[in-house]
Amino acid sequence: MPVAAIADAGPITVRRLQRDDADAVRELDSLILGEDRSSTWDEYIDRFLAFSRLGTQALPWSGSQVAEVENGVVGFLLAERQSSGYGLPPGLRIVAVAVHPDFRKQGVGRKLVEALRVDSKRQGIKHIYSVLHNSDERDAEFLEGCGFAPAEVKVFVAEA
Numbered sequence: 001m002p003v004a005a006i007a008d009a010g011p012i013t014v015r016r017l018q019r020d021d022a023d024a025v026r027e028l029d030s031l032i033l034g035e036d037r038s039s040t041w042d043e044y045i046d047r048f049l050a051f052s053r054l055g056t057q058a059l060p061w062s063g064s065q066v067a068e069v070e071n072g073v074v075g076f077l078l079a080e081r082q083s084s085g086y087g088l089p090p091g092l093r094i095v096a097v098a099v100h101p102d103f104r105k106q107g108v109g110r111k112l113v114e115a116l117r118v119d120s121k122r123q124g125i126k127h128i129y130s131v132l133h134n135s136d137e138r139d140a141e142f143l144e145g146c147g148f149a150p151a152e153v154k155v156f157v158a159e160a
């Protein structure tokens, strides 16, 4: 499905992301520029787009979702399995969320996260994570607005 034409948007529905949503993901990605891009943006979008070119096998379940109106896609959420690490029980990690600039602040991002929650629960997954750079303040506010709270984990780093 293409990215939506704004004029006749209708009710917004959310469903699982499919391989053939890659064009809409690429198109939405191209609308997200400059300060609108979070610092980890490119890495995850590129990974999904590369994976979607890998032939006809079905995408493994990852919790990823798209939001659409009748004539096209208005948002997507990419997620992947989080294996257990220090301080983090296994679960699912949100790696990118995007909403078409003309459809923001209408609860579309929240709907994507809600759909991920419902889908994850059905799969027996208990925790959903997202990791942000400190500078991604808007994304922190978005996650907090969707019911997330900072985890009790600190990451330390030194030069090798």
Ligand SMILES: CC(C)(COP(=O)(O)OP(=O)(O)OC[C@H]1O[C@@H](n2cnc3c(N)ncnc32)[C@H](O)[C@@H]1OP(=O)(O)O)[C@@H](O)C(=O)NCCC(=O)NCCS
Pocket (backbone or CB within 6 Å): 032, 036, 037, 038, 041, 095, 096, 097, 098, 099, 100, 103, 104, 105, 106, 107, 108, 109, 110, 111, 138, 139, 141, 142, 143, 144, 145, 146
């Ligand atoms: C971040 C983004 C996905 C939010 O989508 P959205 O559909 O506008 O979000 P919602 O309307 O569902 O907002 C849910 C809550 O998040 C918070 N929020 C949303 N946008 C926000 C912003 N720009 N600044 C601060 N808080 C924000 C609010 O608390 C909001 O709750 P409220 O409506 O009760 O105030 C969207 O701005 C976007 O696509 N950004 C560009 C891509 C990107 O960098 N994504 C970051 C994650 S990788």
